[in-house]
Amino acid sequence: MARKVNPIQDRQRRAGLEQAAYLAIFEQGYAGVTLSDIARQAGVSKGTLVYHFGSKEGLLAAVMRRFVRTIAVATRRALRQAVTPQAKLEAYVENQFYGLANTRRFYTVYLDFLAASTRDPALMQVQRAFVDETHRLDLALARLPGEAGADDRAWQLRAMVDGLSVRFLSDPDPDLERYRRLCLHGLTALLQLDERAG
Amino acid sequence: MARKVNPIQDRQRRAGLEQAAYLAIFEQGYAGVTLSDIARQAGVSKGTLVYHFGSKEGLLAAVMRRFVRTIAVATRRALRQAVTPQAKLEAYVENQFYGLANTRRFYTVYLDFLAASTRDPALMQVQRAFVDETHRLDLALARLPGEAGADDRAWQLRAMVDGLSVRFLSDPDPDLERYRRLCLHGLTALLQLDERAG
Amino acid sequence: MARKVNPIQDRQRRAGLEQAAYLAIFEQGYAGVTLSDIARQAGVSKGTLVYHFGSKEGLLAAVMRRFVRTIAVATRRALRQAVTPQAKLEAYVENQFYGLANTRRFYTVYLDFLAASTRDPALMQVQRAFVDETHRLDLALARLPGEAGADDRAWQLRAMVDGLSVRFLSDPDPDLERYRRLCLHGLTALLQLDERAG
Amino acid sequence: MARKVNPIQDRQRRAGLEQAAYLAIFEQGYAGVTLSDIARQAGVSKGTLVYHFGSKEGLLAAVMRRFVRTIAVATRRALRQAVTPQAKLEAYVENQFYGLANTRRFYTVYLDFLAASTRDPALMQVQRAFVDETHRLDLALARLPGEAGADDRAWQLRAMVDGLSVRFLSDPDPDLERYRRLCLHGLTALLQLDERAG
């Protein structure tokens, strides 16, 4: 007997549980979080989590799918709202480093996710889809100064963002504005070089 | 009962166990590795590990200290052997992406380490010391084109390296030579831009 | 809240659910079947099962009562339809080994039931009533060759049937016709011996 | 690192745990027994059971292998000690119905085992090996009155034993002597008939 559920209600229920799980993962780590942690955070019983996601593994995978989907949507919206190339670049950076707590929470979980994906084929698939999607967005940015070498530039832009984010996490007293500046200047440098070379 | 040991022999013993643990961490993950995994890899009993390191936590911390020390030593040596600025840059990149299996093993463990350090104060301390040490090396590279803005450039260089490495791990069919090229060109772009701007 | 039901409709409803439960028990085992299994097989919700039978235990007991009742009815009818002693014996055997799938399903569940009854007093009561009822039928068969020792013979007849059935279940490639022959010849031997002895 | 154990000590340790598990299975049922039940019966922790047998499943399989091995050994010894055909038959029956508590315990567990084996391929394999082995012994008995039809007779002998044993378990006030008599007479009848027929 297939579960006869109201699809809308079920989706909302799951979304709430996934959000609670996201916070629990931030606090306890992807590998260290327990169903008890998540259940406590969500204010439900462990059984409820298993009921909705089949297993802990299923829940964590759902959280990560939602996580990368959310990122992609936010990035796309940021780029769409800006008009000039320079404004697009700034919106892109602002989106990556948006609020201290938010940025820390975001990259902490992302780092966990990356580490976990190196051993979990299902997570690796999610990560690869995310890489592909973000690469398409990066490519649009990289094309602005000219067509030649855009693909390489796109990978370099992303590397700058990811690399600064990793550093941000072990910065004992992070100054978000500084990371924004480092990022913006770095991206600018990467784009201008290739412009001249191309 | 105080351990009375020959310090030299003891150091060698521990070094061997730490190397085995490193391989076990690569295979099972920092969070997923068990004392049994490590004992199996090292060909000793679990008791031996606890005897030498006090606890699993102590062993893992020792592994990570050795890990970052090894990296720093290799980077320093690579930079010292090269003479011209351009050669230094190339040696730096070659050192970061040295051998497919090696690079994968290396960054897989590093990513695990970074993720774990966000929640473990002792590991975070190790990570911060490592960041400081590598920053000094990066700074030497960044100074080559001129003094102004060297600190910012150093962070950007490191970000490029780290960011490309992260991407490397989720690349389904990584071409090491391409990563070397992306890295070298990226670093060159970052250095030249600031040179002009400075 | 007393259940107010149409007794006829209710009996039919329960009969259908019990039949579904019987099939689920065959597939999952008496001890291994879950309410979800049964609900799926019956095409209803778990709540419906509990509503009609009070609990899982009540449902299983009802299934087993129906099960032994069905067996007794079939045996009685088989014996009634045959006229001569020889024909009665053959009808008896044919009834026990009727169809490969049917025989396997039947004895698989019966074995489960027997095993469960050794620890469940309520089931043991059902099993004892069943033993008494079948013994009366066996006694009629055993009397055919003469009165003396009929009770002993009746137990032996039943033992032959049960014993061959148990073996049937672990036969990797059972030949139903062979079991019928073994059973018929075995019963004949048991009856004739005592005939001479009596 | 393969477990370096003293094989003798390890075998004795396991044997003790298996015996405790056997008693726990008798009390709680094959499907109903828990690791806690067995640990309590054995006076060890649950962890110890898993340490020695890998899993609950592994432990139960070991218990059943030991169980059927013990039966086969006892039957073989009983038959070997007796000399004349009649004495062999009596020894066989005495071995099957040896002591009230013992017989009850024995068949209760055997019935559980049979029921479980219908759904567990590993157990079914154990059961089939047991059937083959006992059939060889039964065949020796069945050959005594002559070669013709010995195979059929062997199956019938075993059926009589198994069938009476099953009945024994639901007998509210079992008289062991009576079951011995029923069994001995039944077996005699089966053997004599075929002798005449052959």
Added chain:
DNA sequence: GATGAATGAGTTTTCATTCAT
């Protein structure tokens, strides 16, 4: 110094039962 048997706290998972709708 080294071992590995044993432990028990902590984890995921199962599932009969409850209950609001």
Added chain:
DNA sequence: AATGAATGAAAACTCATTCAT
């Protein structure tokens, strides 16, 4: 009457740690 979301008690299993040898 019927549903199925939610629960929580109980289950199997994991594994760092202890300790007698």
